Structure formats: structure tokens, C-alpha cells
Amino acid sequence: MNPLLNLISLLGIIGLCFIAWLGSENRRVIPWNVIIWGIGLQLAIGLFVFVLPTRELIAGLNTVLNALLDAADAGAQFLFGNVLARNFA
DSSP states (O other): OOHHHHHHHHHHHHHHHHHHHHTOSOGGGOOHHHHHHHHHHHHHHHHHHHTSOHHHHHHHHHHHHHHHHHHHHHHHHHHHGGGGOOOOO
């Protein structure tokens, strides 16, 4: 990855914060800790999406949730019989 593009992105974030600061009517009450936390969360989510093997993680989560839904369907079928039969798909 090109480090220059990362620098441009960082300057864009700083520039947008600066423009928002310039447009503020009361610049002294800006909660900078909230802004820093927000940017930090953006960076953390970016690392999560682009660095970690999220495809395998989401595929595993999909398998677990499908098994849970199948168990719920089997339980509903046992409890209610054909009243809840899926006639749509």
C-alpha cells in the first residue's frame, strides 16, 4: 500500500475536522475527546475490516447463525406443527 495515499487520507480527516471547527460558533466547547474517540474507532474498524481475516470470521458466524435458525425452525415445527409451514420459498 502506498504510504502517500495514507497520508492524504489522514490529512483529509484533519482537514474536515478543521473546516468543522472553523464553522463552529462556539469553538471553546468542542468535545475534542469525543472527536478523537470517533477517529480512533474509525481506525479500529478499518483495521478490523482490512487487516484481519474477516471473510472467514463472517463465514463462521454465518454457519453458527444458520444452525441456530435451523434449530429454532425445528422447535417451532415441533411445537406448532404445520401451522408455521413455509409456503413462500
